[in-house]
Amino acid sequence: MAATADTKGGGKANVIVSAAALTVLALIGGGLVGKMIVARLKDAIAPVTAQAAAKPLPYPSTVEVRELPPVITNLAPPTSSHVRMQVAIVYDKGAIQEPGVVAAQINDDIIGFLNTLTLVKLQGASGLQNLREDLDDRAAVRTQGKVREVVIETLVVD
Numbered sequence: 001m002a003a004t005a006d007t008k009g010g011g012k013a014n015v016i017v018s019a020a021a022l023t024v025l026a027l028i029g030g031g032l033v034g035k036m037i038v039a040r041l042k043d044a045i046a047p048v049t050a051q052a053a054a055k056p057l058p059y060p061s062t063v064e065v066r067e068l069p070p071v072i073t074n075l076a077p078p079t080s081s082h083v084r085m086q087v088a089i090v091y092d093k094g095a096i097q098e099p100g101v102v103a104a105q106i107n108d109d110i111i112g113f114l115n116t117l118t119l120v121k122l123q124g125a126s127g128l129q130n131l132r133e134d135l136d137d138r139a140a141v142r143t144q145g146k147v148r149e150v151v152i153e154t155l156v157v158d
Helices: 002-054 099-114 124-142
Strands: 063-067 071-074 082-092 147-157
Touching: 063 099, 063 147, 071 099, 082 099, 099 124, 099 147, 124 147
Parallel strands: none
Antiparallel strands: 063 082, 071 082, 082 147
16 A cells, blocks of 8 residues: 555656646747747838838828827717717918817817718728718818818727
């Protein structure tokens, strides 16, 4: 009986040592695989970032971009959906005398317009494109065409 007890105790120790050794091997193997993946990603990303850096901006240096405060409002009834939208306006330098005032007016226009929309009108790529075009038109009317574009940076519908 004494020999059986020693064998059981040695068996537990062997299992613990084996588990620890396998854990160390798994950590080393995972680290090596991770390094290989990172190296491959760096090689794959480098040409893409070089192309992006070489790509010219879509606007000349004579324009200004002004971010508007985030718009948080509800959509038209009967839904209880809410919208959070971050936009920026693009305009020629010096074309707008008081950009802060114009930005506030455009922000108010956006809130008023979003309050008239239903969730169905915002769905899909065509809904987003229509929203973008409507906001561009409203900004152009508000500023007599001085705002080139309204850029939708983020749009979250809840």
